[in-house]
Amino acid sequence: MSLESVRAFFASHAPDIAVLVSERSSATVALAAEAFGVEPARIAKTLSLRVGDRVVLVVTKGTARLDNKKARAALGAKPRMLEADEVVALTGHPVGGVCPFGLATPLPVYCDVSLKAFDEVLPAAGSANSAVRIPPSRMAELVGAAWVDVCQDPVTRNDDLPAAP
Numbered sequence: 001m002s003l004e005s006v007r008a009f010f011a012s013h014a015p016d017i018a019v020l021v022s023e024r025s026s027a028t029v030a031l032a033a034e035a036f037g038v039e040p041a042r043i044a045k046t047l048s049l050r051v052g053d054r055v056v057l058v059v060t061k062g063t064a065r066l067d068n069k070k071a072r073a074a075l076g077a078k079p080r081m082l083e084a085d086e087v088v089a090l091t092g093h094p095v096g097g098v099c100p101f102g103l104a105t106p107l108p109v110y111c112d113v114s115l116k117a118f119d120e121v122l123p124a125a126g127s128a129n130s131a132v133r134i135p136p137s138r139m140a141e142l143v144g145a146a147w148v149d150v151c152q153d154p155v156t157r158n159d160d161l162p163a164a165p
Contacts, residue, residue, distance in 0.1 A: 004094045008127035013142055017132055018123045019025030026082050027096030027128035029062035036122055036131055044115060044123035044139070045129075046098045048087045052077035059123060059139070060112040064151035071150040075092055075110070096128035100143040109145040111136060116147075 026032035033040040043062030092104030100109040115136035122131040
């Protein structure tokens with residue numbers, strides 16, 4: 001019923017936003033990008049993390065990777081991914097459908113600044129084949145998220161550099 005809790009959230013807080021359901025799985029960033037016809041970076045993935053004795057959600061662009069040093073500084077302790085059963089118990093959403101909307105348990109939500117590169121992102125919507133199209137600023141506002149910088153900076157690989165003269 002996770003998809004239904006997300007639909008109820010939007011019906012109550014943002015009735016102008018439609019929940020999109022695909023016939024195809026959107027359980028991973030790559031699958032979601034393919035199912036909804038966007039670049040992978042535009043998928044807003046939600047990470048379920050234990051930080052010390054609390055659980056938080058961090059939403060990042062789809063291609064971003066968490067930077068442990070930045071996350072520790074911003075969140076106050078080293079983050080650890082939750083086990084799948086903990087994710088379902090605390091969020092009410094299955095892995096592959098986790099999002100900051102319609103949560104079973106109120107949790108602090110953080111949005112990584114990597115999302116600000118886009119006018120619209122697609123977070124999951126409570127199931128492994130659903131999403132919503134939403135501006136990152138509106139998503140953060142709707143869920144009371146704080147903005148943080150917890151992802152790795154893009155790295156230029158040495159083999160991408162021109163050869164020295």
